[in-house]
Amino acid sequence: MNAPDIPLPPLREDLQIMRGGTSYSGEPVWVVLDPLRNRFFRVTYEMFQLLSVWNRSPTIGALNRTLNARFGRQTDAEEVGMVLRMLDVNFFLAQPASGSWRGLYDASQRRHSLFMQLIHNYLFFRIPLVRPEPFIRATWPYVSFLFSRGFLLFAALVGLAGLYLVSRQWEEFIGTFPYVFSFEGAAISLVSIVLIKSLHELGHAYVAHRHGCRVPTMGVAFMVMMPLLYTDVTEAWKLKSRRSRMAIDSAGVITELCVAAFALFLWAFIPDGPLRSAVFVLAAAGWVLSLLVNTNPFMRFDGYYMLADLLGIENLQPRAFRHMRWRLREFLFGLGYPPPEPFPPRLDAIVTVYAICTAIYRLTLYLGIALLVYHFTIKLVGVMLFAVEIGFFIIRPVWSELKEWRAMRSDIFASRRTYVTLAIVAGLAVLAAMPLSTRVSAPALILPETFVRLFAEEAGRIEEINAKRGNMVRKGDVLFVISSPTLAQERGLAEIEIDLAQQRIGRIGADAEDLAGRGVIATQLSSLVAKRDGLAQREAKLVIKAPFNGRIADMNAEIAPGQWISRKEQLAFLSADDGSVIRGYVSGNDRARIEPGSTGWFIPDDLTQPKLRVVLASVAISGAQQLEIPQLTSQFGGRIAVHASDGKRLVPIAAEYAVTARAVDERGDPAQTWRGVLLLDGRAESLLARAWRQVLKVLVREAGA
Structure with missing residues (x-):
């Protein structure tokens, strides 16, 4: 035929x-x-x-x-x-x-196989709940004014007024947030979010109806078991005007922003209570979730469809990824293949950048989801779901691209660019495998070998200040004199009670009753004398003397004679002239690479201070159970991540080993403590070995968890 x-x-x-x-x-x-x-x-x-x-x-x-x-x-x-x-x-x-x-x-x-169907349904599936078309047609005449330009302008003015009113009560507005984490607040938040998201979907449906599109279903979709409401506005594809399609795409976000505008305005007038909390959630969810989530163009939310219609490219993500893969092949192999779509130069750049950003965003997001699934489920299920996430979202696309390369291998190996690429990759692999890195860093603090922070033993009033910053002092010199009227009053009362007790003893006669009472009074007298001596010792400690020869390295600039101070206020920092020491902590990954005698540098965070040549004096043989230098911890702005355990101990998240170093060419004693980093010369290690050790550490830790 x-x-x-x-x-x-x-x-x-x-x-x-x-x-x-x-x-x-x-x-x-x-x-x-x-x-x-x-x-x-x-x-x-x-x-x-x-x-x-x-x-x-x-x-x-x-x-x-x-x-x-x-x-x-x-x-x-x-x-x-x-x-x-x-x-x-x-x-x-x-x-x-x-x-x-x-x-x-x-x-x-x-x-698809049963396994692939299960994976797909776990990752994403929809459940249609209602067919809203009759309801949309019946209610449209009553709500059509809400979608007019005049109403949108009115909502914008109300939102601006709400922002102004809330700015006058900003602390109170922010103070509503912790209530959300209570049981009642969580229930109100859940109801409020469901309400505003339902209005979001109705916004899509009404605007689609306005432009002559049918809305067959509304329901709930599950993305990695997280529920999301959805509205089927597929018929927007038939619209010839991109402006009309963008109106449908943005209707949900605009609806949420309008609800948030009115909620923000009403919050300023509603008294405290559940209703005000609900209005707060409506305002916060409308502003934050709409702008941060729904306008996100890297996932298939409203922002994605808005961008696709703005560029005039339907199915933007698959077409952008196809273009990016072509770009990658041309960059690596120079095959000279025609592009899958001949975009204009400006649009070509936009689509390529969009695809790269989307790939990075998705890689980060899917890795995060995989880790959450792993950590918040039982271990067996967590491992399985983690493997599904990584395999489906990361390994599967890479494997598909490698199969494409295999199909065009004859053209790939016929191109000169391929061998340049292979040479660069081989060079990078060699560099990664070569033990080039000899530098070990450790957050550290430099401080005098001998120092003391001077505090008042008791709360009191400053009577004398005999010290100035930079002054040299000798052991026993009086630096501060502090008086405590409370101690003086208690000591005066004790003196009076002692005098009375002594008078009573002097009047005791020789009869048996008097002699029996004498023992009781003598005991009381001894107790009073001990109390008076103790108070006198506490008063003597209010005269603060230098405990050793040294220099006043720092003074509290806010203190003056006649001022009252507490026990927690530091008066001065006294350091001896016997050198300085650098103390810090090295990560468990680098502990085996350094030994006492290793040399390096101490680099202060304050770049106005000079760097110091140092030699490592000691390294701990076991990890620190708690960190003794608060300035180096994350809770005080340092580099070492910690969590506060019972008793407010600063426990490191990862293994940390204490190190001590001394300056070799020290340029004078430090005027105060400086925070910085120790850079030590350690045993050379390659990036590949370091990465492999980290992988093994994670595997061993998780296997034993």
């Missing part, structure tokens, strides 16, 4: 072919609507020509004659074969090769 006599299977009669607006290049876009699945398929103009005359042409010859008469062109068996495969895969034929079109759902399910 000749090719022109080959019969063509008919298309389904329910399919609709329509104009779908224009693309980024201004060319017309054609779409095919499958009403059974409510799905739209974008086709080229040439495909539209074939499909529009397909059912009028029983054979290829008849198809060519009709094409020539209507569009002035002809087709061939190769093009028809490609079209037939597309029609069969998408169930467009009245009698597809896989069976009757009535079984297309079963056929589509059989295309």
